[in-house]
Amino acid sequence: MASTNEERSSLVKSGWWRSDYQNISNHCNWTAITCNEAGSVTDIAAHYWPFNLPPSTMKLQNLNLTAFPSLVTLYLPRMQLTGIIPAEISTLSKLVTLDLSYNHLHGELPRSLSSLTQLKLLDVSFNSLSGTIPSELGEFEILTSLSLASNQFQGPIPQQLGNLRDLQELDFSNNLINGTIPSALGLLGNLTVLSLASNQIEGDIPQNLGDLRSLRKLSLSKNSLSGSIPLTLCQLGNLSYLYLDSNQIDGQIPTEIGSLEGLIVLSLSSNSLFGPIPSEFGSLISLQELYMEFNQINGSIPSEFQNLVSLNTLHLSHNKISGVIPSELFKLDLSSLHLSTNQLVGQIPFEMRNSTTLCDVDLSNNKLEGFIPSPIVNCFLARVNLSHNQLSGHIPVLIGLINILDVSHNFLRGKVPSLLVSNDASWSETDIEQILSSLDLSYNHLSGVLPIKLANLLHINLSFNFFKCSESFKVFHKESLIGNAPHFPCNYSQVQKTKNANHLIVIILPVTCFLLIICLSILYLTLCTNKTKIEQRQDKNGDMFCIWNYDGKIAFEDIIKATHDFDIRYCIGTGGYGSVYRAQLPSGKIVALKKLHQRESQNPSFDRSFRNEVKMLSQIRHRNIVKLHGFCLHNRCMFLVYEYMERGSLFYALRIDDEAEELSWSKRVHIISGTANALAYMHHDCSPPIVHRDVTSSNILLHSELHAVVSDFGTARLLDPDSSNQTLQVGTYGYLAPELAYTMRVTEKCDVYSFGVVALETLMGRHTKEPILSLLDSSKNKNIMVKDLLDSRIRIPLCQRDTEAIVEVVKLALACLHSNPKSRPSMQQVAHQLSTSKQSLPLPFSEITVHQLIA
Numbered sequence: 001m002a003s004t005n006e007e008r009s010s011l012v013k014s015g016w017w018r019s020d021y022q023n024i025s026n027h028c029n030w031t032a033i034t035c036n037e038a039g040s041v042t043d044i045a046a047h048y049w050p051f052n053l054p055p056s057t058m059k060l061q062n063l064n065l066t067a068f069p070s071l072v073t074l075y076l077p078r079m080q081l082t083g084i085i086p087a088e089i090s091t092l093s094k095l096v097t098l099d100l101s102y103n104h105l106h107g108e109l110p111r112s113l114s115s116l117t118q119l120k121l122l123d124v125s126f127n128s129l130s131g132t133i134p135s136e137l138g139e140f141e142i143l144t145s146l147s148l149a150s151n152q153f154q155g156p157i158p159q160q161l162g163n164l165r166d167l168q169e170l171d172f173s174n175n176l177i178n179g180t181i182p183s184a185l186g187l188l189g190n191l192t193v194l195s196l197a198s199n200q201i202e203g204d205i206p207q208n209l210g211d212l213r214s215l216r217k218l219s220l221s222k223n224s225l226s227g228s229i230p231l232t233l234c235q236l237g238n239l240s241y242l243y244l245d246s247n248q249i250d251g252q253i254p255t256e257i258g259s260l261e262g263l264i265v266l267s268l269s270s271n272s273l274f275g276p277i278p279s280e281f282g283s284l285i286s287l288q289e290l291y292m293e294f295n296q297i298n299g300s301i302p303s304e305f306q307n308l309v310s311l312n313t314l315h316l317s318h319n320k321i322s323g324v325i326p327s328e329l330f331k332l333d334l335s336s337l338h339l340s341t342n343q344l345v346g347q348i349p350f351e352m353r354n355s356t357t358l359c360d361v362d363l364s365n366n367k368l369e370g371f372i373p374s375p376i377v378n379c380f381l382a383r384v385n386l387s388h389n390q391l392s393g394h395i396p397v398l399i400g401l402i403n404i405l406d407v408s409h410n411f412l413r414g415k416v417p418s419l420l421v422s423n424d425a426s427w428s429e430t431d432i433e434q435i436l437s438s439l440d441l442s443y444n445h446l447s448g449v450l451p452i453k454l455a456n457l458l459h460i461n462l463s464f465n466f467f468k469c470s471e472s473f474k475v476f477h478k479e480s481l482i483g484n485a486p487h488f489p490c491n492y493s494q495v496q497k498t499k500n501a502n503h504l505i506v507i508i509l510p511v512t513c514f515l516l517i518i519c520l521s522i523l524y525l526t527l528c529t530n531k532t533k534i535e536q537r538q539d540k541n542g543d544m545f546c547i548w549n550y551d552g553k554i555a556f557e558d559i560i561k562a563t564h565d566f567d568i569r570y571c572i573g574t575g576g577y578g579s580v581y582r583a584q585l586p587s588g589k590i591v592a593l594k595k596l597h598q599r600e601s602q603n604p605s606f607d608r609s610f611r612n613e614v615k616m617l618s619q620i621r622h623r624n625i626v627k628l629h630g631f632c633l634h635n636r637c638m639f640l641v642y643e644y645m646e647r648g649s650l651f652y653a654l655r656i657d658d659e660a661e662e663l664s665w666s667k668r669v670h671i672i673s674g675t676a677n678a679l680a681y682m683h684h685d686c687s688p689p690i691v692h693r694d695v696t697s698s699n700i701l702l703h704s705e706l707h708a709v710v711s712d713f714g715t716a717r718l719l720d721p722d723s724s725n726q727t728l729q730v731g732t733y734g735y736l737a738p739e740l741a742y743t744m745r746v747t748e749k750c751d752v753y754s755f756g757v758v759a760l761e762t763l764m765g766r767h768t769k770e771p772i773l774s775l776l777d778s779s780k781n782k783n784i785m786v787k788d789l790l791d792s793r794i795r796i797p798l799c800q801r802d803t804e805a806i807v808e809v810v811k812l813a814l815a816c817l818h819s820n821p822k823s824r825p826s827m828q829q830v831a832h833q834l835s836t837s838k839q840s841l842p843l844p845f846s847e848i849t850v851h852q853l854i855a
Contacts (some may be wrong), residue, residue, distance in 0.1 A: 003069070004039045010067035016049075016059040034073075041068050046594040053736070057195075059083040061103065066091050077123075080739075085124070100268045101147070102126040102820050109148075114139040124169065125149040126823065132156075133177070133694035138163040147171040149195070154178065157196075162187040173197040173219065179205075181220075186211045195219040197243060202226065207246075210235045219243040221267065229254055229268075238262060245269040245291060251295075258283040267291040269315070274298065277518075282307040289313040293338065300355045301326055301339075308332060317362065325363070327351045335836055338361040339387065341606055348373060348386070353400070355379070359836050364388050364406070372407065375400030381435065381673075381835050384409070395419075395441070403835070407439040408461065415448030416441065416462075437623055441465065450476065458622060506822050509532055528796050559593065559632070561641065566595055572648075583646065591629060594644040620686060624678035625712040626701060645709065647702035651756075654697065654765050665802040667706050672759045672809055673834045674708035679755060680831040683748045693746055695754035696732045697761055734767060739821055749821035755830070756816025759809055765791030784850040786810055803845040808834065811853040 004452040008027040011017060012232060021030050028035035032041035044063075060081050066086045074092070077099050084107035085100065095116050101123045108131035109124065109855065119140050129151040137146065138160025145165060154176040161170075161492050162184025168191060177199040185194065186208030186740075192215060200435040203222040209218070210232025210448070221243040225247070228251030228642075231243065258280025266287060281290075293315050299322030301316070306501030314329070315338040324346035325339065334355065340362045347359040347370035349365065359379035376384055381403040389409065394414040399405065419436065438459040446465040454460055455475040460474065464483035502527025561572045562583040572592070573580045581593040621627075627643040650671060653659040663671075675695075682690040692699075694711065699712040737753035740746070761767040787796055797803050812833060818824045825833075841848065 005608060006067045012062040013064040016051070016053065016063070018051055036070060038070075040070040040414075042070050043073040043075070044068075044071065045073050046077075046079055047075070049079045055080065055082055061086050065089050068092065069094070071095055073097040074806050076103070080819070081105055085129075087109055087112050089113065092116065093118070095119055097121045099123040100127070100526055102818075102823060105129060106522065107131075109134055109153075113137070113796070117141070119143055121145045123147040124151070126820065127151050129153065133172070134158045137161060140164060142166050144190075145169040148175065150174040152176055154390060156180070157182050157185075157816055158203075159184045161185065164188060165190065167191055168214075169193040171195040172199070175199055177556075178203060181206050181209075181225075183208055185209065188212065190214055192238075194219045196223070198222040205230050207232050209233065212236065213238065214517040215239055220247070222246040224248055228249070228252075229257075231256055234259055236260065236833070240264045240286075243267045245271070247271055249273065253278055255280045256780045257281070260284065261547075262286050264310075265289045268295070270294040271609070272296060276300075277305045277316075278303055281305070282309060282671075285846045286310055291315045292319070293317045295319050296401055297321060300324075301329070303328060305329060305509075306331060312336070312357070314338070325349055325368075325468040325501070330355050330358070333357045339366070340363045344368060348391075352377060358382065360719065361385065372396055372412075374398050376405070383835075385845040387440065395446075399436075401435050403435060404438040405670075406438075408440045408442040408444070410444055412441070412444040412446055414446065416446055416467075418451045418453065468665065559583060562586075563593065590644045592644045593639045595639040595641065609837070620682065620690065622681045624674040624707070624709050625681070626709045643709075645711075646702035647706060648706040649698050650702060650708065650762065651697035651767075653702060654761070654791075657793060660765055660791060664794065665704065665797045665799075665806060668762050669802070669805040669809060669834075671706065671708040672698070672762055673831070674760065675710060675755060676827060676831040678708075678710040678836055679751055680827040683751070683826065684828045689748060691746055691748050692751050692754075694732055694735075695758060696735050696750050697758055698732075700758065738819055747821060748827070749824050752816045752824045752827055752830070753821075755827065756813040756824075757815035760789070760814070763791065763806060763809060763813075764789055765793060785846070786848045786850060787846055788852070789850070804841060807841060807845070807848060807853065810850070814850070814854050 011027050011030065011033070011080060017030055024030060027033055028039060028041070032044055032046040032049075033041060033322050034045065036042050038208035060076075061083050063411050065086065069091075072094055073094050075097060078101075081100065081103035083105065087110045088113035089098075089110065093116070096118050098116070098119060099121065100126070103792070105124070105127040109129055111134045113119075113134070114136035117140075123145065125147045126149065129148070130153065132155035133148065133153050135158040138158060140146075141163070143164050146164070146167060146169065150170045151350050152174070153172070153704075156179030157172065157177060159182045161167075162182070165188065167188050170185075170188070170191060171193065173195045175196065176203065177196070180203035181196065183206045185191075189212065191212050193218065194209075194212070194215060197219040198221070198322050198449070198822055200223065201220075204227035205220065205225055207230050209215075210230060213236065214239055214487075217240060219241070222245070225681065226249065227242075227307060228646060229780060231254055232840050233239075233242070234254055234256035237260070240262055241264060242260075243265070246269065246272065249268075252275035253268065253273055255278040257263075258278060261283060263284050264286055266284070266289070269291045270293065272295065273292070276299030277292070277297060279302045281287075282302060284559040285307065287308050288310050290311065290313065294317070295314070297319040298321065301321060305311070305314075305326065309332065311332050313335060315336070315337045317338045317340040319342055321339070321342040321344065323344065325344055325348065327349035329337070330349055330351040335357050337358060337360070341364070342364040344363070346368065348368055350373045352358065352361070353373040356378045357790060358377050359382045361377060361382065362385040364385045365388040366384070368391060370391065371393040372386065372391060372395065375398045376382075376396070377400045380401045382401060383404040384402055384404045387406045388709065389408040391410040391412060395407070395412055395417060397417040398420045403522060439454065439457055440461040440821040442461045442463040443463070444465055446462075448466060449468050449470045450462065450473070452475055460476070460480050462480050467473075467481070501694055513689055559567075562585060563581050566579075566581060570581045570583065571579050571584050579595055581595060582590065583593050584590050626645070627641065628640060630641040631642075632639050647653060647659075653663060679692065679695065682692060692713065694712060695710070699710065701709050701711050702808060703709065735754040737750040740750065757767070789810070790796065790806070797806060812825065812830050816830065817823050
């Protein structure tokens with residue numbers, strides 16, 4: 001009894017359990033506590049920690065470990081633990097499992113750990129531990145798993161680790177380890193995983209690693225290893241994953257690698273390998289990903305690659321590969337093909353147009369010639385780079401469902417067509433604006449009149465061609481037309497050059513035009529400043545969407561009439577600091593108006609949020625971010641003029657049964673992907689990056705065709721590390737990242753967490769906090785099937801494409817909900833994965849559990 005009382009006292013004094021738990025007399029009934037029949041604690045296993053506690057409480061030293069003589073399992077990952085690992089941990093003589101991963105522990109690893117003779121698993125990965133790796137670790141005779149990954153350990157790997165003959169997994173990746181790989185590791189005959197990646201290890205790869213016949217994964221990437229690839233590695237018949245990239249390995253690629261028929265991923269990129277690709281690679285029938293970029297590889301692409309029936313990723317860029325692109329490659333289910341910066345010749349195989357899985361194509365910087373296939377590819381939101389080649393002919397009218405297309409620096413001729421994404425009648429002409437976001441046609445021989453609708457693209461470059469000057473020039477950014485040679489004078493502020501101009505005119509004319517524009521601009525601004533009203537009012541039947549930075553006098557009367565002085569019957573919703581109205585303008589166009597109420601406009605915080613939204617949306621432009629057409633900052637009224645979204649918010653669509661039933665699985669995945677694209681653009685393509693801070697289903701609006709746009713930027717902030725604004729906690733309960741409870745520091749990873757909540761909510765059809773928390777609890781999620789999470793109002797997906805996409809979304813969403821912000825993926829990684837991942841499911845969809853998808 002004295003012992004159990006001491007255990008209970010230690011648990012209470014730790015401060016890890018809320019005070020209401022102390023009312024439960026038997027501590028064996030507390031969260032994360034398991035006791036034996038005698039009432040003594042055997043397991044402290046926190047698969048997730050349900051309490052928000054201050055960092056000062058979450059110190060490992062707060063738990064008196066000497067009070068638990070019967071402890072077998074100490075499992076405390078992802079608890080935000082701080083402090084050091086106390087030496088008293090060595091008193092736990094019965095300890096079998098010690099997992100302190102994904103915390104904030106620092107200091108050295110206690111050498112007294114060697115007294116834990118019963119230990120089978122030691123995992124302290126993803127902390128800030130430092131010092132050298134203790135040689136005493138070699139005394140854990142029955143240890144089966146050892147992970148020190150993602151810390152700051154330095155110095156060499158101890159030879160004594162060769163004593164761990166039962167060891168199955170060894171992970172020292174992402175540290176500061178130097179020296180060489182000890183040959184003693186070749187004695188670990190039961191090893192299945194050996195990862196030493198991302199360190200400072202040098203020297204040759206030991207020959208006796210080929211004795212590790214049970215090895216399934218060998219990762220030595222991102223070191224300073226030299227020498228050639230040992231032939232002994234080709235004896236590892238169970239090897240599935242081999243990562244040797246980002247080293248200084250030289251020599252030719254051994255033909256014997258072809259004997260590793262179970263290989264799934266082979267990465268040899270960023271080395272000094274030379275010689276041809278062995279034709280024996282055609283025997284790697286299980287290979288899914290092959291990376292060999294940035295080497296000195298020559299010769300042609302082996303025709304035997306057609307035998308790689310499982311291959312989905314082939315990256316051979318930045319080598320000296322010659323010959324033609326084998327048409328047989330496009331009979332494979334490739335999703336990513338990178339062959340850029342080589343010496344490839346011939347035509348692009350027309351078989352490429354038949355591929356429905358190829359979403360990422362880079363054939364740039366070669367000597368390819370001939371015509372571009374039509375359509376180019378058939379994968380949704382594909383990225384294609386054919387630049388810096390010798391392609392000729394016309395741009396095909398039908399380009400396919402491409403998101404990013406670069407055909408610059410070629411010899412393309414003729415007019416730029418009104419590009420079509422599909423011959424299918426269900427795709428309207430406006431769909432090109434929804435699918436294609438970036439188009440680069442620069443440095444070609446294109447001519448004719450430009451299709452005006454291309455000006456709506458997020459990014460377009462038409463520079464250095466020979467387009468015919470017309471009214472359409474005025475709608476394009478002048479930077480996108482630099483260097484063109486129009487056929488007649490054009491009232492457009494761009495750099496022009498004529499066919500017969502001499503060098504003097506070429507220099508003087510642009511300078512003169514530039515100075516003239518500056519003078520006219522100064523004169524215009526001066527006149528505008530002195531005027532008390534605009535002299536020429538736009539006609540009421542005209543289009544007011546082009547009005548920017550007006551003072552409220554131009555459109556105010558029209559807005560008042562359209563909304564009957566903001567009558568409640570035109571109100572379609574309320575936001576954090578204003579109401580939203582639907583208004584039909586005199587031109588017939590319908591817009592959404594966000595109006596700040598008179599009472600709220602006198603509140604400085606509301607006024608700042610309102611002006612902040614104007615600032616943010618004036619700087620960004622993306623197909624998945626709501627369009628701001630104008631704004632009015634006036635004494636009588638302040639409002640924003642938005643693009644009107646007919647279907648309302650995602651929250652509304654999921655809440656109403658009829659609306660939810662219309663959201664098929666493919667549409668829901670498309671909404672999630674569109675949201676990811678918007679956030680990736682804000683985080684990675686804006687300078688400085690923008691963090692939204694309130695990503696919720698209510699702030700995701702749906703177009704009439706159910707594509708998503710992110711809205712409500714009143715709380716968004718530029719990620720300025722010197723700004724105190726990022727410490728202001730805002731957002732919506734249930735979507736807030738857990739670290740905000742104790743750090744109050746907003747980063748882009750807060751948006752990532754909120755996105756994870758929204759992604760699951762979209763698939764589940766509801767937002768309930770408890771199910772989301774339970775998904776992260778490995779003690780509860782082992783029996784939760786993915787199919788049971790899904791919205792029961794629509795049929796369980798049967799299509800393979802839908803099931804693969806749903807599994808990928810759930811996997812990414814769970815990664816986004818990681819309690820450690822550093823362990824969450826970036827939105828760029830999420831968006832890329834959603835647009836490119838086409839991996840087949842390892843099990844039937846009905847048999848996949850949530851537990852299997854948590855990394």
